[in-house]
Amino acid sequence: MSYRAVTDVQKHSVHTLVFRSLKRTHDMFVSDHAKAVALDDQSYKMKMAVKMRAEYKPVLHMPVLKEGRERGPLHASDPYDASPDYLVTGTHPYPSAPGVALTAETQMQKMPSEAGVHSMALALPPAQARQEASRTAASVAEIHRHAGAAERSHPPQHALSLMEGGTKSSGLLPRKAPTMPKPQWHPPWKLYRVISGHLGWVRSIAVEPGNQWFVTGSADRTIKIWDLASGKLKLSLTGHISTVRGVAVSTRSPYLFSCGEDKQVKCWDLEYNKVIRHYHGHLSAVYDLDLHPTIDVLVTCSRDATARVWDIRSKANVHTLSGHTNTVATVKCQSAEPQVVTGSHDTTIRLWDLVAGKTRATLTNHKKSVRALVLHPRQYTFASGSPDNIKQWKCPDGNFIQNLSGHNAIINTLAVNSDGVLVSGADNGTIHMWDWRTGYNFQRIHAAVQPGSLDSESGIFACVFDQSESRLITAEADKTIKVYKEDDTATEESHPVNWKPEILKRKRF
Numbered sequence: 001m002s003y004r005a006v007t008d009v010q011k012h013s014v015h016t017l018v019f020r021s022l023k024r025t026h027d028m029f030v031s032d033h034a035k036a037v038a039l040d041d042q043s044y045k046m047k048m049a050v051k052m053r054a055e056y057k058p059v060l061h062m063p064v065l066k067e068g069r070e071r072g073p074l075h076a077s078d079p080y081d082a083s084p085d086y087l088v089t090g091t092h093p094y095p096s097a098p099g100v101a102l103t104a105e106t107q108m109q110k111m112p113s114e115a116g117v118h119s120m121a122l123a124l125p126p127a128q129a130r131q132e133a134s135r136t137a138a139s140v141a142e143i144h145r146h147a148g149a150a151e152r153s154h155p156p157q158h159a160l161s162l163m164e165g166g167t168k169s170s171g172l173l174p175r176k177a178p179t180m181p182k183p184q185w186h187p188p189w190k191l192y193r194v195i196s197g198h199l200g201w202v203r204s205i206a207v208e209p210g211n212q213w214f215v216t217g218s219a220d221r222t223i224k225i226w227d228l229a230s231g232k233l234k235l236s237l238t239g240h241i242s243t244v245r246g247v248a249v250s251t252r253s254p255y256l257f258s259c260g261e262d263k264q265v266k267c268w269d270l271e272y273n274k275v276i277r278h279y280h281g282h283l284s285a286v287y288d289l290d291l292h293p294t295i296d297v298l299v300t301c302s303r304d305a306t307a308r309v310w311d312i313r314s315k316a317n318v319h320t321l322s323g324h325t326n327t328v329a330t331v332k333c334q335s336a337e338p339q340v341v342t343g344s345h346d347t348t349i350r351l352w353d354l355v356a357g358k359t360r361a362t363l364t365n366h367k368k369s370v371r372a373l374v375l376h377p378r379q380y381t382f383a384s385g386s387p388d389n390i391k392q393w394k395c396p397d398g399n400f401i402q403n404l405s406g407h408n409a410i411i412n413t414l415a416v417n418s419d420g421v422l423v424s425g426a427d428n429g430t431i432h433m434w435d436w437r438t439g440y441n442f443q444r445i446h447a448a449v450q451p452g453s454l455d456s457e458s459g460i461f462a463c464v465f466d467q468s469e470s471r472l473i474t475a476e477a478d479k480t481i482k483v484y485k486e487d488d489t490a491t492e493e494s495h496p497v498n499w500k501p502e503i504l505k506r507k508r509f
Contacts, residue, residue, distance in 0.1 A: 180438065181438055182499060183435040183437070183438040183499055184437065184438075185492050185495075186421050186433070186435060186442055186443075187486045187487050187490045188433075188486070188487050188490050188495055189433060189443060189485065189486055190484060190485065190487045191447050191482055193231050193483040194450065195480060195481040195482075195483070196450060196479060196481075197226075197233050198216065198218040198219075198220055198222070198224065198479050199222075200218045200219030200479060201218060201243075201476075201477050202216050202217075202218050202461060202475035202476060202477075202479060202480070202481055203244060203462065204217040204245060204247045204475060205217075205247070205463070205473055205481070206249050206464065207228070207249070207466045207467055207473070209251045211228060211467035211468060212227070212228060212229075213226060213227055214226055214228055214473060215247050215256060216475055217240075217243075217245065217258055217260070218479075219244075221238065221240045221241060221243065221244065221260075222240075222244070223238075223244055223247060223256070223268075225237070228466060228471070235273065237256075237258075237268060239266060239275055240258065240260040240262055240264060240266070241260075241264075242260050242261040243261045245260050245285070245287050246258065246259040246260075246287065246288045246300070247289075248289055248290060248291050250291055251291075251293065252296065253312075254270045254271050255267050255268065255269060255270065255276075256268040256270055257289055257291065257298055259287075260286060261285035261286070263284060263286060264278060264286070265279035265282070265298070266278055266279075267279070267298075267312065277312075279300070279308075279310045280315075281310075281317045281320075282300065282302040282304055282308060283302070283304040284302055284304040286300050286301070286302045287303060287328065287329050288301050288328075288329065289301070290331050290333045292354075294335040296311065296312040297310065297312065297318065297333075298310045298312050299321075299333055299340055301328035301329070301330065301342055303328075305324045305325060305326055305327060305344070306320050306321060306324070306328065307320075307324075307340065307352075309354065318357075319354070319357030320357070321340065321342065321350075321357060321359075323350055323362070324344040325344075325346040326344055326369075327344060328342050328343070328345075329343055329344060329345055329370065329371045329372075330343045330371060331343075332373045332374070332375050332382070334375050334395075336380065336396070337353075337360070337395065337396040338351035338352055338361070338395065339352070339353075339354040340354055341373055342373075343370030343371065343372065343373045343384055344370060345369040345371075347364070347367060347370065348363060348364050349362070349366070349373070349393075349398070350363075351395075351396070351397075360396070360397075361397055361398045363398045363400075366388060367386070367388045368386045368387045369386060369410075370384050371386070371411060371412055371413075372384065372385035372413050372414040374414035374416050374422070375416075376416055377418050378418050379436075380396075381393060381394055381401065382395065383414055383416065383436075385411035387408070387409065389404065389405055390404040390405075390407060390422075390424055390434070391403055391404070392436075402439050404422070404424075404434050404439040404441070406432065406441050407426060407441075409427055409430060411425070411426050411427075412425055412426060413425040413461065413462045414463075415464050415465055415472065416436060417469040419469065420435060420436035420437055421434070421435070422434040422436045423465075425460030425461075425462070425474060426459075427459045429446055429447070429459050429460060429476070429477070430444060431444070431445040431446070431447075431463070431474065432445075433445070442497065445484075446458070447476075449476075449478040450478040450479065450480045453478040453479070457477045457478045458478060459476060459478075460474050460475070461476065461477065462474070470485060470486065471483055
């Protein structure tokens with residue numbers, strides 16, 4: 001026998017149930033629907049104080065009128081209704097004695113003429129101006145009381161000049177139109193050596209701190225060490241089983257680091273020319289690596305959308321910097337904040353807090369993949385390269401400085417030297433030289449491919465200045481390494497700066 005009572009439960013849509021719950025909550029917490037929220041005195045005062053600071057800070061401490069002080073506070077309801085007697089120091093339409101207050105007998109016109117105010121501003125002696133300036137409003141109440149009084153007695157553009165000593169000051173001068181600084185002249189660069197030896201695309205370069213040799217990594221899976229002065233091959237290192245995408249030479253120890261599309265990150269001891277450490281952890285091809293300049297830390301970035309921070313000695317994965325949503329193509333380290341900067345195919349640049357292993361800032365200005373980053377060797381700035389633009393940023397927060405437009409190609413690499421020459425190398429084999437400060441493109445180079453190569457094999461994968469910054473070394477798709485130097489014979493007359501300011505074309509982002 002069943003005792004279960006059968007009851008019909010009325011079914012409502014989720015929307016209805018949510019709405020009812022919302023209404024019930026609303027009824028519970030709001031007693032009167034039509035009643036306005038009570039004005040909180042303290043909040044209102046705070047709001048007004050903040051507003052005054054934000055909008056009227058330069059004029060908060062204008063000189064207080066003498067008569068206003070003598071006559072007592074103005075009518076509280078509307079400070080603008082009462083018009084004070086003006087204190088005039090002797091302009092043309094008024095009695096010439098200084099400090100004469102206007103009365104019905106002496107008053108000729110309510111507002112001073114433009115010329116009158118101008119001459120008054122120039123005639124006011126500095127000492128008197130200083131005394132006036134020292135009589136600052138003592139409290140917010142006084143500021144309220146005299147709000148607008150100074151502007152009513154003198155037009156705003158002259159109020160500043162009255163306070164600044166009475167001499168002809170910036171307040172009286174027309175504001176200068178924004179001007180773009182003229183770019184610094186840089187000698188053009190010319191190709192002076194082509195080094196061949198690799199059997200595949202040359203993907204990465206690094207110069208050793210002593211400037212004796214440099215190292216390249218290639219798609220032929222080898223790492224080659226070359227003499228910088230002669231361009232001769234010194235050594236080949238084998239061990240990677242796929243393209244070598246990044247190489248770096250340590251300034252703190254005799255180690256060379258390499259990474260590749262085989263997911264491997266290796267540490268080579270250059271005294272024995274052997275691999276002494278592997279750093280395991282990346283789930284896909286490792287595209288770039290960089291060494292921290294002051295601590296024994298290595299940062300790598302990969303197609304698995306992460307950058308990893310490794311302790312060089314213990315091989316421990318200290319941090320996994322996750323946040324990017326696509327391949328992380330490039331990484332740079334510096335000793336100041338942000339200590340790690342990454343650029344990704346998800347079009348963003350991230351500035352990382354190395355201690356916490358978290359993002360400090362994400363820069364979303366680029367519209368296409370960011371494949372190249374470079375830190376300026378002297379200034380606290382960096383640049384990023386993308387097919388849409390090269391952008392310059394300020395550290396530590398990544399404030400935007402300017403765009404360098406015109407290199408319309410996939411930019412694979414950037415390099416900058418202390419003279420302010422920025423180099424961008426692209427997938428189509430073009431190299432553009434820029435003046436860092438002004439963004440002026442002073443030279444474009446498209447070197448011929450190695451004989452026997454196709455024209456389509458012209459592409460720049462990496463470029464770097466040597467330690468003396470007098471040589472530029474590029475790694476190319478025609479399997480060669482090209483070395484450029486400044487043209488010694490060039491002068492400002494033979495290669496003039498063909499510069500036109502483009503103020504209107506400068507984009508804000």
